[in-house]
Structures are given as C-alpha cells and as structure tokens.
Amino acid sequence: MWLGLTPASLVAMLVVGGVLFIACYLIDTYFNSWVYVIVDWSDRNYGFFINTVSTAVCGLAIFSGLIIRYTHRYKYIQIVGLCTRTMCVKEGIWSWARILGYQAPI
Incomplete structure (x- = not known):
C-alpha cells in the first residue's frame, strides 16, 4: 500500500471527488442552459460557445495540474x-x- 494512504484518507478522497464531480456537472448544466435561454444565439453559435468554454476549461485543467505537480x-x-x-x-x-x-x- 502507498505511504500515507489510510482508510480514512481514502474515504475522504472519494467523498471530495464525488462532491466535486456532482458540483461540476450541476454548474455546467446550469450555465449551459442559462446561456441557451438568455442569449439570443443560433444553435450553431451556441454550440461554438459551449465547445470553446469546454476546451478552455480542459486547457486550464492541464495547466493547473502541472502547477500542482511542481508546487505540491x-x-x-x-x-x-x-x-x-x-x-x-x-x-x-x-x-x-x-x-x-x-x-x-x-
């Protein structure tokens, strides 16, 4: 077993991961539907916007992961x-x- 990985830390890790997973998808669903209802864009422009936001978030996640890796x-x-x-x-x-x-x- 890895050092420092106790049953309590494993449970905490799973709980935090689950809560963040649910919260992230709730925020994304609310934001996407809010943009679709409020902003008067065509379906094509709405799709471009949502895809751009998703790509930017993925790029920032890689950058943040590298920062976490090097700074701890x-x-x-x-x-x-x-x-x-x-x-x-x-x-x-x-x-x-x-x-x-x-x-x-x-």
Whole structure:
C-alpha cells in the first residue's frame, strides 16, 4: 500500500471527488442552459460557445495540474480556483444582466 494512504484518507478522497464531480456537472448544466435561454444565439453559435468554454476549461485543467505537480500546494490552488470560478460566474451573470438591461429589484 502507498505511504500515507489510510482508510480514512481514502474515504475522504472519494467523498471530495464525488462532491466535486456532482458540483461540476450541476454548474455546467446550469450555465449551459442559462446561456441557451438568455442569449439570443443560433444553435450553431451556441454550440461554438459551449465547445470553446469546454476546451478552455480542459486547457486550464492541464495547466493547473502541472502547477500542482511542481508546487505540491494543492489545497491553496483549490481555494484559489474555487474563488476564481465563483467570481467569474458571478461577474459573467451580472455582465449579461447589465447588457440585456435587467435591473436589480429594490
């Protein structure tokens, strides 16, 4: 058995991996459907946009994996990634809302 891999750490690893898997697909499904409903694009342009986003996320995942491999600071990189993703989604939604003329309820 590998050093440091105890049953407790294995269970924690599986739980965190499962939660991240479910959360990632929920966010992707919500974002894709939100773009499809809100933005007035043809199906072709919508497909281009979603494929571009998916490709960019895969490229960033490889880059992030290399950073984790060389720095061994996965916890800090996860926190930075989570904060970045949250801010980007929030800013993206508010930017589109401003462009489309939505006002916040008073």
